[in-house]
Amino acid sequence: MTHTKILFQSFVLLLFCVVKTNAQEVLTLESAVKIALENNYEIKIATNNLTIEKTNVAIGNAGMLPTVTATVLDNNSIQNSSQTRQDGTETELDNAKNNSLTYGVGLDWTVFDGMRMFARLDQLKELQKLGEAQLKLTVITRISDVNAAYYNLVQLQQQLAALDTTIVISNQRLTLAQNRFTIGKASKLEVLNAQVDLNTDQVALLRQKELYANSKILLNQLLARDVATDFKVIDELEVDALLLLPELRALAEKQNPQLEAQIINKRVAELELKQIKAARYPTVRVNTAYNFSESQSSLGFVTQSQSRGLNYGFSASLNIFDGFSQNRNEKIAKIQIENSKLNIDQQNLALNSQLATSYQTYLTNLELIALEEKNESIAKQNLNITLDKFRIGTITTLEFRTAQLNYVNAKVRYSNAQFQGKLSEIALRELAGNLNF
Numbered sequence: 001m002t003h004t005k006i007l008f009q010s011f012v013l014l015l016f017c018v019v020k021t022n023a024q025e026v027l028t029l030e031s032a033v034k035i036a037l038e039n040n041y042e043i044k045i046a047t048n049n050l051t052i053e054k055t056n057v058a059i060g061n062a063g064m065l066p067t068v069t070a071t072v073l074d075n076n077s078i079q080n081s082s083q084t085r086q087d088g089t090e091t092e093l094d095n096a097k098n099n100s101l102t103y104g105v106g107l108d109w110t111v112f113d114g115m116r117m118f119a120r121l122d123q124l125k126e127l128q129k130l131g132e133a134q135l136k137l138t139v140i141t142r143i144s145d146v147n148a149a150y151y152n153l154v155q156l157q158q159q160l161a162a163l164d165t166t167i168v169i170s171n172q173r174l175t176l177a178q179n180r181f182t183i184g185k186a187s188k189l190e191v192l193n194a195q196v197d198l199n200t201d202q203v204a205l206l207r208q209k210e211l212y213a214n215s216k217i218l219l220n221q222l223l224a225r226d227v228a229t230d231f232k233v234i235d236e237l238e239v240d241a242l243l244l245l246p247e248l249r250a251l252a253e254k255q256n257p258q259l260e261a262q263i264i265n266k267r268v269a270e271l272e273l274k275q276i277k278a279a280r281y282p283t284v285r286v287n288t289a290y291n292f293s294e295s296q297s298s299l300g301f302v303t304q305s306q307s308r309g310l311n312y313g314f315s316a317s318l319n320i321f322d323g324f325s326q327n328r329n330e331k332i333a334k335i336q337i338e339n340s341k342l343n344i345d346q347q348n349l350a351l352n353s354q355l356a357t358s359y360q361t362y363l364t365n366l367e368l369i370a371l372e373e374k375n376e377s378i379a380k381q382n383l384n385i386t387l388d389k390f391r392i393g394t395i396t397t398l399e400f401r402t403a404q405l406n407y408v409n410a411k412v413r414y415s416n417a418q419f420q421g422k423l424s425e426i427a428l429r430e431l432a433g434n435l436n437f
Helices: 002-022 029-039 041-056 116-183 188-222 245-255 257-280 325-392 397-432
Strands: 025-027 067-084 090-112 231-233 283-297 304-317
Touching (some): 029 116, 041 116, 116 188, 116 325, 188 397, 257 325
Antiparallel strands (some): 283 304
């Protein structure tokens, strides 16, 4: 009868868990990544910054197009005037009105500036590439965060299942202890110990549920959605054990966004020097305008005049001496190029160092996963044997509790080993620039 009651309680608990699970959204990693790509604020900001860079890539922004300006100038005056002519006659007029109106359209076009405008256009294109690299870095970083947060929930969910199992076992132990005490085969102390251990397990379960709930909130924050959104993650945590360091290093040299950004910065610095050198050449501008002017005067030889017509011409200028500013600017630009080369070398060294250390961690975690998997299997077998012996009363409650804790700890360590292995895999893929999203 006792065993039937225990089985019934376990069935009810399992049914409750199934019903609760079905009421929750099952969030896959692919769905989480998709939501992050659509909602994450940092990704949105980086996308907007890239749009700005794309908009700036225009021949007009590089100075290749003419500027057309319309002007209107209207001057009016009221004056008391007097005039003395050469023949001695004098003329006076109070409140004499004078007005002048000029309007027209003018065009100004720089046709040659030492090829500076072409270097500027190329620089704008490189800045767009830099924006693309920065967006890629932001996306990879945020998707890496989503992966880590998701698999952390998987780990915590697995540990919750382990703690649920130990609660069931502790309940069985308490029931057995109470039955033994009832028939006089156990002392009250055994019942109290079983109750204390059950309470301890329930406290651990509550703490784990709190950590699990808080981790859900953090993932919802990364997904930029309502932090109260409830969901359940898929209970799968597999680590790719086939990553190779030479392949990762080759991918990183081609795809790592930080290294890519440094290479683009070097090109930007080279184009900046090209623009500065353009000042050594003359600047040639052409201009034309069509103007209309009209003036009226209440006093004088000409009381009204009008004119309209086309003006055109060109101008050329050449910097002959500017206090050695040209030489100084070119020298600074060359130093900037040298710094960009050093930044590339530094980034390469840092990248290779991070890959090497992360790969060593990855290999260690793979070994730990295999070891903890064996430990869990052994601990499970040990618990089953101990449970059978405890039921027939051939071992002490202390030995049973030790086996129970060993099993739970082995489950937690195995889950944690898988999680750490997954984190090292994610870190390697992030460095290599091939994190799937």
